[in-house]
Amino acid sequence: xxxxxxxxxxxxxxxxxxxxxxxxxxxxxxxxxxxxxxxxxxxxxxxxxxxxxxxxxxxxxxxxxxxxxxxxxxxxxxxxxxxxxxxxxxxxxxxxxxxxxxxxxxxxxxxxxxxxxxxxxxxxxxxxxxxxxxxxxxxxxxxxxxxxxxxxxxxxxxxxxxxxxxxxxxxxxxxxxxxxxxxxxxxxxxxxxxxxxxxxxxxxxxxxxxxxxxxxxxxxxxxxxxxxxxxxxxxxxxxxxxxxxxxxxxxxxxxxxxxxxxxxxxxxxxxxxxxxxxxxxxxxxx
Amino acid sequence: xxxxxxxxxxxxxxxxxxxxxxxxxxxxxxxxxxxxxxxxxxxxxxxxxxxxxxxxxxxxxxxxxxxxxxxxxxxxxxxxxxxxxxxxxxxxxxxxxxxxxxxxxxxxxxxxxxxxxxxxxxxxxxxxxxxxxxxxxxxxxxxxxxxxxxxxxxxxxxxxxxxxxxxxxxxxxxxxxxxxxxxxxxxxxxxxxxxxxxxxxxxxxxxxxxxxxxxxxxxxxxxxxxxxxxxxxxxxxxxxxxxxxxxxxxxxxxxxxxxxxxxxxxxxxxxxxxxxxxxxxxxxxxxxxxxxxxxxxxxxxxxxxxxxxxxxxxxxxxxxxxxxxxxxxxxxxxxxxxxxxxxxxxxxxxxxxxxxxxxxxxxxxxxxxxxxxxxxxxxxxxxxxxxxx
Numbered sequence: 001x002x003x004x005x006x007x008x009x010x011x012x013x014x015x016x017x018x019x020x021x022x023x024x025x026x027x028x029x030x031x032x033x034x035x036x037x038x039x040x041x042x043x044x045x046x047x048x049x050x051x052x053x054x055x056x057x058x059x060x061x062x063x064x065x066x067x068x069x070x071x072x073x074x075x076x077x078x079x080x081x082x083x084x085x086x087x088x089x090x091x092x093x094x095x096x097x098x099x100x101x102x103x104x105x106x107x108x109x110x111x112x113x114x115x116x117x118x119x120x121x122x123x124x125x126x127x128x129x130x131x132x133x134x135x136x137x138x139x140x141x142x143x144x145x146x147x148x149x150x151x152x153x154x155x156x157x158x159x160x161x162x163x164x165x166x167x168x169x170x171x172x173x174x175x176x177x178x179x180x181x182x183x184x185x186x187x188x189x190x191x192x193x194x195x196x197x198x199x200x201x202x203x204x205x206x207x208x209x210x211x212x213x214x215x216x217x218x219x220x221x222x223x224x225x226x227x228x229x230x231x232x233x234x235x236x237x238x239x240x241x242x243x244x245x246x247x248x249x250x251x252x253x254x255x256x257x258x259x260x261x262x263x264x265x266x267x268x269x270x271x272x273x274x275x276x277x278x279x280x281x282x283x284x285x286x
Numbered sequence: 287x288x289x290x291x292x293x294x295x296x297x298x299x300x301x302x303x304x305x306x307x308x309x310x311x312x313x314x315x316x317x318x319x320x321x322x323x324x325x326x327x328x329x330x331x332x333x334x335x336x337x338x339x340x341x342x343x344x345x346x347x348x349x350x351x352x353x354x355x356x357x358x359x360x361x362x363x364x365x366x367x368x369x370x371x372x373x374x375x376x377x378x379x380x381x382x383x384x385x386x387x388x389x390x391x392x393x394x395x396x397x398x399x400x401x402x403x404x405x406x407x408x409x410x411x412x413x414x415x416x417x418x419x420x421x422x423x424x425x426x427x428x429x430x431x432x433x434x435x436x437x438x439x440x441x442x443x444x445x446x447x448x449x450x451x452x453x454x455x456x457x458x459x460x461x462x463x464x465x466x467x468x469x470x471x472x473x474x475x476x477x478x479x480x481x482x483x484x485x486x487x488x489x490x491x492x493x494x495x496x497x498x499x500x501x502x503x504x505x506x507x508x509x510x511x512x513x514x515x516x517x518x519x520x521x522x523x524x525x526x527x528x529x530x531x532x533x534x535x536x537x538x539x540x541x542x543x544x545x546x547x548x549x550x551x552x553x554x555x556x557x558x559x560x561x562x563x564x565x566x567x568x569x570x571x572x573x574x575x576x577x578x579x580x581x582x583x584x585x586x587x588x589x590x591x592x593x594x595x596x597x598x599x600x601x602x603x604x605x606x607x608x609x610x611x612x613x614x615x616x617x618x619x620x621x622x623x624x625x626x627x628x629x630x631x632x633x634x635x636x637x638x639x640x641x642x643x644x645x646x647x648x649x650x651x652x653x654x655x656x657x658x659x660x661x662x663x664x665x666x667x668x669x670x671x672x673x674x675x
Contacts, residue, residue, distance in 0.1 A: 065437075065631045073634075087398030091391060092633070095379065098387040100394075151521050156606075157437040158631030166438075173426060174435045177447065180523060180617050181606035181627070194511065195522060 027254030031059045033067020033080030034160050035184055036203055037242055040107065040274045041080055044262055047270060055254050064160030071245055072096050077255060079245045082109070082160030083167075093247070102248040106262050108277040110204035110231035111165060111238040112212040114189060116196045121145045123214035123223035126237055129169050132199060135176025140197070152179035153188045153200035161185070164240055165201055204231065205275020231277050241283070242276065332650055338643035342418075348411045349441055349637040355399040358392035407440045413637045418445050418644075434608035434619070436628065436638045443641045445648075447610045451525065451618035452649075455600055458529020458614055459536055459593040464586055466533075467540035471585075475548040476556070476570035487545065494538035502602030505531035510603060517615075523605035525618040531599045540589040543660075547581020547667060548574060580670075584663035591656040595649065597622040621645050 031041050038061035045057035062070075067079035072092035085093075085101060093101045113129060115121060121143055124132075131137045132150060141147045154175050155162040166175065182188050185202030192198045193209040204212065204226040214223035217237045230236040244259065251259070261267050268278035341347035356364065356372060364372065370380040373391050383391075407425050410417065421430035424442065433442040474486050505527050513530075514522045551574045559569035575582070597620075605617025606627070625642050632639040 063631050069631065069633055087394050088633075091394045091398070094387060094390050094394060095375070095383075098383065098390075100390065149520060156627050157435070158628065163437065172439050174424075174433065174438050174442070177431075177433060177435075177609035178607050178611075178617065180521065181608075181619070191522070197520075 027054065028056045028058065029078065029255055029258060030076045031057060031078045031080060031244075032062060032070045032076035033078075034064045034082040034242070035061040036082040036109070036159075036161050037080040037107075040242075040271065040276060043270050043274055044267060047266075048258060048261060052257075055258065057258070063156065063158035064163070065158045068093075068245065071101060071247070074247075077246060077250060078259075081243045081245060082240065083164045084243070085245055093245075097247045097249060099248050101245040102251055104244045104246075104259055104263065105241040105279060105283050106244050107242045107268075107271040108231060108279060108283075109240055109242055110226040110236050110277065111161065111169075111201055111240065112204040112206075112226045113199065113201050113215060113238075114192045114210035114212060115199050116192055116194075117209070117211045118196050119145060119211065121213070122211075123216065125216045125219040125221075125223075126169060127219060129215070130171065130173070133165070133175055133179065134170055134173050135178060148197045150199060151195055151197045152176060153182055153191050153198055154179040155185075155188070155202075156181055156183060161202060165238075168240075169201075169238060203275065204277075228277050232280055241279075332647075332654075335643055335646045335650060339640055339647045342413050342637075342640050342644050343647075345414060347413050347637055347640050349413050349443075355396055356392065357396060358389055361389055361392055410440070412441055412443055413641060418443055418641070420444075421446075432610045434624070436632075436641065441638060443637070445641075445645065447608045448619055448621045448624050448645065449648075450610055451604070451608070452594055452600075452620040452622070454525040454614055454618050455529045455532055455604060455620055456590060456593040458526055459532035460586065460590060462530055462533035463536045463540055463589060463593075467537045467585070467589070468544055468582060470537075471541050471544035471548055471582075472570055472575065475545050476574055477566060490541050491538050493534060496534070498535055498596060498598040499602070501531045501534055502599040505599065505603035519615050521605060521615075521617055523603055524616055525604060525614045528600045528602075528604035528618070528620075529614065531603055532593050532596055535596055535599060536589040536592045539592045540585045543585035543588055543664070544578075544582050547578040547585065547664070550581070550668065551577045578667070580663045580667040584660040584667070587656050587660040587663070591653045591660070594656075595622060595653050597626050601626055621649050625649075 031045065038059065041059045045059050049055055049057055064079075064081040064083055067076065067081060068085060068089045069092075070076040071079040072089065072095075074096060079101075085103065090100060093099075113124065119140070121140065124143065128137070128143060132143075133152060133154070135152075137143065137150065139147065139149055152175070154165075157163075162175075166172065180191075182191060182200075185206045188200035188202050189206055189208075189210050192200045200210075212226055214225045215237055216223040224230050224236045226236050226238075231239045244262070246255065246259075263279065263284050268284075271278045336343075361369070366380075369388065370377065373380070373388070373395075375383075416422075421432045421444070422442075423430040424433065424440065432444040432446045434444055434447050435442045470486075470490055474483050474490070478486060506523070509530060510522045510527045513519060513527055519526070555573050555577060556569045559573040560566070564572070600618075600620045601623040604620060604623065606619045606623055607617035608619040608624070609616065611618075625645055628638070629642050632642055
């Protein structure tokens with residue numbers, strides 16, 4: 001009887017050791033940030049950890065601002081951001097780890113403006129978009145469409161996409177207060193596909209079912225379609241890089257290898273599969 | 287001696303009078319402590335929420351962004367204390383930083399100054415009460431407006447659109463829930479045959495078991511498109527749709543309190559009315575209902591508290607547009623949905639963070655007062671019906 005008891009303890013110890021062992025040897029990387037990039041980051045993590053079983057990668061969203069705030073409070077290793085980091089956030093990072101956060105561009109994204117497939121409008125200029133989303137133009141009639149009010153679909157104000165659109169299309173002006181706030185690009189697409197009066201914005205890779213408008217820089221110029229070619233060449237006016245930020249001190253070993261893989265041909269192939277645009281070679285080195 | 291009968295009672299074991307019982311005393315005190323800790327907990331939570339909002343309440347928080355920039359090259363001209371204040375750091379944190387880091391921070395400050403716009407609004411402290419409550423003509427606007435735009439270049443925190451949004455959805459919810467819940471309460475307690483009542487009451491109360499996220503999704507996916515086509519609404523997600531789903535969450539609250547109030551009217555009221563030749567309906571409507579009126583009112587007040595505090599339904603189904611509009615068919619952003627959507631992303635201690643806590647404090651106050659009023663009315667009704675007054 002006593003013998004059995006010691007056996008039990010031995011087995012339990014072995015079991016515990018077995019449970020602990022991988023936790024000790026495996027590298028764990030936490031990634032947090034942009035909702036736009038969540039699907040992409042998860043795909044990267046999934047593929048990378050099947051190739052490297054000793055690396056565990058945990059990806060969560062929340063918005064670019066959330067990711068960068070987590071970087072400041074050291075709750076994440078990598079912060080995904082669909083916009084550039086702001087000076088305020090750099091300041092927070094320096095206070096936390098005494099160095100500027102390191103920035104890696106990891107993919108390109110075109111921002112499309114979506115309307116319902118039945119909407120007769122096919123192209124708009126940046127200025128027209130700005131007056132639509134700031135609420136100065138309220139009816140499709142004023143843009144050559146049918147006589148119906150415009151319904152605006154926007155994103156939560158923590159979203160990097162929201163801030164990018166506000167800075168680069170609205171030139172820093174506020175969105176109209178009547179703009180509805182939805183929780184992600186997928187929701188915007190589904191709202192626009194159901195609503196003939198609707199207009200929304202989001203990643204160019206999304207949006208089966210909604211019509212992607214062609215956009216011109218200035219009224220009268222040729223309107224450009226948000227295709228891969230046009231985004232990569234910079235002809236399409238609303239495009240951006242997607243970034244990963246991290247503390248330079250931890251940019252080594254497993255994390256460094258992971259970031260290198262993301263920016264390699266293998267990693268960039270995933271970018272294309274997920275509906276974003278791969279980095280052109282001159283952006284990959286740093 | 288006879289062997290004592292098995293059921294014979296042992297009278298000596300009965301204690302008479304109020305002899306001291308340590309076990310009972312202890313249990314009593316423990317229960318008292320537990321209930322006290324619940325009250326204490328509510329108080330502490332309120333204190334915590336209010337503390338975060340305190341700088342705004344007394345007007346010491348500021349969001350003004352036009353601090354004078356000192357070039358990094360002039361770092362040595364500043365004393366350590368001046369530098370610390372300039373960089374906005376606590377003394378402990380400041381001591382930990384080396385010179386390089388501080389210089390880096392000063393450089394970043396210069397960059398930040400280039401980012402912030404240099405217009406007349408940048409000097410405004412937008413968390414002052416004047417800007418929280420009253421419309422203001424911001425640069426680029428043609429007239430004063432109420433704007434909630436907390437992450438703009440010039441953050442704008444006007445609370446009015448949010449409270450109007452909350453009141454709008456709550457109003458729709460009560461408009462929908464009150465007649466249904468009160469009608470059901472009257473029917474179940476006075477008119478329904480006993481067997482019907484037995485399953486009707488629990489099944490209505492079961493509504494409260496539906497998670498609000500499920501109700502919200504139902505409103506988003508089913509009710510919203512249907513109502514949009516039926517009523518030809520300008521937008522699919524609006525205060526009306528959210529209010530309907532919200533109504534479903536307060537039906538069980540209103541129902542169960544109103545039903546209690548109506549049922550606690552003594553049977554003799556009904557019997558007297560019936561004896562005088564009234565029909566069951568007349569007895570219920572003209573005699574019992576007026577007697578239970580304060581309780582019914584309390585039920586509505588508590589339903590109001592439930593509706594204005596509900597988050598998930600409105601977050602999903604209201605469209606979340608922070609606009610000031612009187613129409614219930616426009617999108618609305620409620621106080622609760624704003625806190626839920628924005629708190630996670632607001633930087634700790636920033637003006638945005640504090641304003642969200644201010645919203646929480648105000649909401650807490652509103653629900654506390656409405657619940658207190660409801661409870662007091664119920665208490666006074668009970669007293670009256672039991673003839674204590």
